[in-house]
Amino acid sequence: MRARRIGLSTSQHQPTAYMRSDCDVCRSEGFAARSEILVASGHGEIVAGIVHCSPELLHGDEIGLCEKAWASLRVEPGELVAVGHAPTVASLGELRRRVYGNRLSQGSFQAIITDVVAGRYNDVHLASFVTACSAFPLDLDETMGLTRAMVDVGDRLSWGSGIVVDKHSVGGLPGNRTTPIVVAIVAAQGLLMPKTSSRAITSPAGTADTMETLAPVDLNLAAIRRVVEQEGGCIVWGGSVRLSPADDFIIGVERVLDLDAVGQMVASVLSKKIAAGSTHLVIDMPIGPSAKVRSEAAGIVLSDALLAVARGFGLETRIMPGPGLEPVGRGIGPALEARDVLAVLRNNPGLEDLRSRAIELAGAILELGGRTPPRSGAELAAQTLASGSAWEKFQRICEAQGGMREPPCAAHRHTLTAARPGRITGIDNRKLAKLAKLAGAPAAKAAGLEMHVRLGDAVEIGRELCTVHAETHGELHYALAYAAADGAIFTVAE
């Protein structure tokens, strides 16, 4: 059939093919069954879900391709593509076995993850996999098996035979943007830290989004290697290197279901680090009722699993639990967090929580990487920051990545104020994150929230709580509608 580009994009991973309901393939496949077909060009093949369209939208011999399908098949308009049966997805038998509570082998995870990355799992399959692994949690062997499968299905980086340090934050704490500060400190002290980060999937900002407001992050592997060779570190987007590509598929579905099984969290985190070629890893683990890890007990379970699997892969790991009751820093959203990062690097007063957290994490990395004896890392990290050494290194990294720039400012703002007097006894991180996202973050880089209060602050009526920043009036309005409807973001008590 002749390929026709349809400018539509779903956020599901499975691409879509558009076909007239009166065409033979559609009649054969039927309508009610979430049918999938195989579409092949000279450059590759995809499994696509079928969407039926009315006859005015396509010619009889045309097949419409969504943007994802169009990009995958790399065809010209009108080029012929082959349309046929989607092959049976062999690993679904393994998925079914887990639904009934059976253990899965390394080979089973390999088969499942391979099919996931090849786009053969639709939302129903992905959701079933995530649910089955929450209903019947992965044991240690299975977590190792899933981790290995996720590493093996993507690319793998190597940085020579020396120490390569890395950092990960388990997440759930808005504004917790320590990475650029930590990389600057650690690289200034001579440890190799080639940090690849993701863009936000469901949070208001990922490290790559925030860094991008300060310098280019969209580097290919050759450029990344040049920066690292020159500066000993980088803060880039990992997109050009396919590290653990199954992770995004799985995380997207986990978020919809609000499921975060320990085994899948461990595999998600460690597969990316192992694929990135890291040898030494510090994990920041904020703990709080509205963070990702909701209690100390949950933290212990997750830590044990992380350490056991990391050990199995020869990855030296140290976990740093910390408070997770409220955001870190003042900004939530790419540009707003970037301003906090700059303020800390420049040793501006304020932002003590962000500064001390970054120092603590950098210190742990300096110790783990053998740059300093145990219990003296934080002091060295603090000195590196205070002396301006970290700030200088950060500027050099930005220049090496393509040039440093000023983060943008949002044109539209509105401040939420306290409706009654009292003390701030609770801050809901999840709702803050949602509000920042509705304001446009991270797609709108200047959008997000600017916090004005912390837990425990006493407030009077009219006291500024947080300012919503948005790039357009419409986004501001949309975000404020949510804040008005779901007011319990800040808990104020007598």
Add this chain to the structure above:
Amino acid sequence: MRARRIGLSTSQHQPTAYMRSDCDVCRSEGFAARSEILVASGHGEIVAGIVHCSPELLHGDEIGLCEKAWASLRVEPGELVAVGHAPTVASLGELRRRVYGNRLSQGSFQAIITDVVAGRYNDVHLASFVTACSAFPLDLDETMGLTRAMVDVGDRLSWGSGIVVDKHSVGGLPGNRTTPIVVAIVAAQGLLMPKTSSRAITSPAGTADTMETLAPVDLNLAAIRRVVEQEGGCIVWGGSVRLSPADDFIIGVERVLDLDAVGQMVASVLSKKIAAGSTHLVIDMPIGPSAKVRSEAAGIVLSDALLAVARGFGLETRIMPGPGLEPVGRGIGPALEARDVLAVLRNNPGLEDLRSRAIELAGAILELGGRTPPRSGAELAAQTLASGSAWEKFQRICEAQGGMREPPCAAHRHTLTAARPGRITGIDNRKLAKLAKLAGAPAAKAAGLEMHVRLGDAVEIGRELCTVHAETHGELHYALAYAAADGAIFTVAE
């Protein structure tokens, strides 16, 4: 925003809204998160998944609506609709509880099923629910709770205070089209059998599809009541009456995952019968490795659950296990099965398996409904058929429903033949059903398969096994490609 009809239809239940990626709602909602919005018109509101479209496809103030959304909102082109946040789906907390193995109350099922029918569950949510109920099967109380919730969320029919008989086939056996024959026999003997049936969801034909080739089935409730009052029975499509509307949502996802948990099967079957107002029910249960119920043991488990729940609702039920090793009759597909039905009603020779199965089921209904003493139902049923009484009643029912007609014939055919000599030792019902569907059934009413052999038959090279019928050459070709690739439909052994 101004509503614009987009002639696209997905087979998922959740409707789709199309928005320009540069519009404020899209920027707010973000892209990566399977976002959903609430769209409201004067006639109702829907939760829709967002698909981003490029700016050439819509004006800046337009929102595109898929066919399902357009039908639900009942707006005129260009009419204004309100676009806002999709409300939090409260029952997802209950879904999550089941994912972690907790029991669900009647109220929990009520909440979940209400949200499902309101379209608030997308494919990810539905798949998680189905998976959780397979991972942790429903106990008897829960099965009752789910059944009640599925009844309560839809319409309910009443036929006065007398006996109302019904029949259900658990399925998985192509061509097992006994209902029209059974209704004719039973109604000819004076029992009330107001049979509402579904169209096929994933099989090559549903009773409604097959019957529609013989008479109109698309009757509204008033018309259905008129037919039943006049003839004591009917064979219609249940579409105008919303009986257990959650069933289709759940079945669609179960089929994709090939999951058929006992509790959900029981709730699916019985909720429809209870809602239909039936008082006495005979269940045909074919058992075989490629039928829905794969073994005697599985049949016992399902039967026990069906009987226990039916008893709880005061529904008199009798289960008739039977052979499920091969199709019943010769035809698979609406028109082909209709021809078998006519042949049996007219007492044409042949089709003994279909005839005797229909007699057995009708006989059980006659006994259960008190028309005849135990163990004499089959004889009365056989007489009713042989005398022409059932054929006369069937013709009268067809006339009452709007007029009897001749089933169509397929223009294109191809016969599959035996490649080697031997004996037919196995027939794969699932693959036969798939082949019939790929040939176009049930959308193409004349399409399907015509069987020429039965289990145990001796065949020589070139012996006709089955003929594929299709309305277009393209569908025939598509189906034959499948048959060629997946040849093990008939197992022939020395």
